[in-house]
Amino acid sequence: MNIKNLEKLCNLYGGSGDEKAVRDFIYENIKAYADEISVDNLGNLITLKKAKQKSNVKIALTAHMDEVGFIVTSIRPDGTLKFAPVGGVNADSVLGRRVVVNGNKGVVGAKAIHNMTEAEQKAPANFDDFSIDIGQLNSTDTEKIISLGDRVYFEENFISFGDGMIASKAIDDRFGCAVLMSLIKKELPCNVTFAFLTQEEIGCRGAKAAVLDAKFAIVVETTTAADFDGVPDEQKCTKIGGGAVISFMDKGAIYDKNLFEVCKKTADENNIKWQTKTLIAGGNDASAISLKSGGIRTCAISLPCRYLHTANCVARISDMEAVENLTEKMIDAIANLG
DSSP states (O other): OOHHHHHHHHHSOOBTTOOHHHHHHHHHHHGGGOSEEEEOTTOOEEEEEOOSSOOOOEEEEEEEOOBOEEEEEEEOTTSOEEEEEESSOOGGGTTTOEEEETTEEEEEEOOOGGGSOHHHHHSOOOGGGOEEEOSOSSHHHHTTTOOTTOEEEEOOOOEEETTTEEEETTHHHHHHHHHHHHHTTSOOSSEEEEEEESOGGGTSHHHHHOOOOOSEEEEEEEEEOOOOTTSOGGGSOSOTTSOEEEOSBOSSOBOOHHHHHHHHHHHHHTTOOEEOOSSOOOOOTHHHHTTGGGOOEEEEEEEEEBSTTSSOEEEEHHHHHHHHHHHHHHHHHHHTTO
16 A cells, blocks of 8 residues: 555545545546546546457446535624535534634634533534634625635544554545556556446445446545444444455445455455445445446445544554555456356
């Protein structure tokens, strides 16, 4: 895994429907390795890498480019901004965070706790109670630099720390994009479509629109790890350090049973550490991809990640390497299925 490349990807800003900066970066870094490359009307970047030898097998590798974020909904008289989430963000994770709005730095604020009533202190966090302070003192000055509909993102913050760990915004799913960018540079046993998709975080919209000429698909994703003290093992979903996550089902898809078994066997044969999800939870672009063109046989290989959809997602480099290695080996295994 090229950690420097992942850092560059994570530090870019690109939410659902606003993926251009991410797409441009990927395009410039992979165009030399593509036999065909195009951008469709929903912003999906679709790239074909042809095999040198003849093969009838066609595989699609997919990852989504968008991250969770926010959108400006109004400008208040005091110069602060009201905003709404774009994607599944828990309000509890947002208060006090540094953000970027149209290139301007800001902080998410709310009423101070010592000004709250007891009822307000006990109430769940709510985006309606938050505002973004961009350091302006009135709406006239704010309106010179901010417009309604401007996008808001957690500030770039990629770090390496601890025992082989990284933390950053947007690991979901810039990690998957990094894996695809690495694998497109390699010689492959069959034709592979590398699909960098849009708007996954608001309903897999890019995946629904994308044209994928493939019989098989591998979705490279990031998934929830809940490996904390006090959480029963069966509810931990996945564990950091447990290796690549091979899914059998989530809330959006039931994965191809044969590919699920092939993926486990391939991991074992290549000494790649792996795990399954212990909860039927979450979802990804497989929900749309598996239903395309009469059905595409689909599997998902995911990175376990703590604090998903927050400003500081946490993942382990060894798990990243396991996902990339298993994805590469699965291309070979699927090519041999015929």
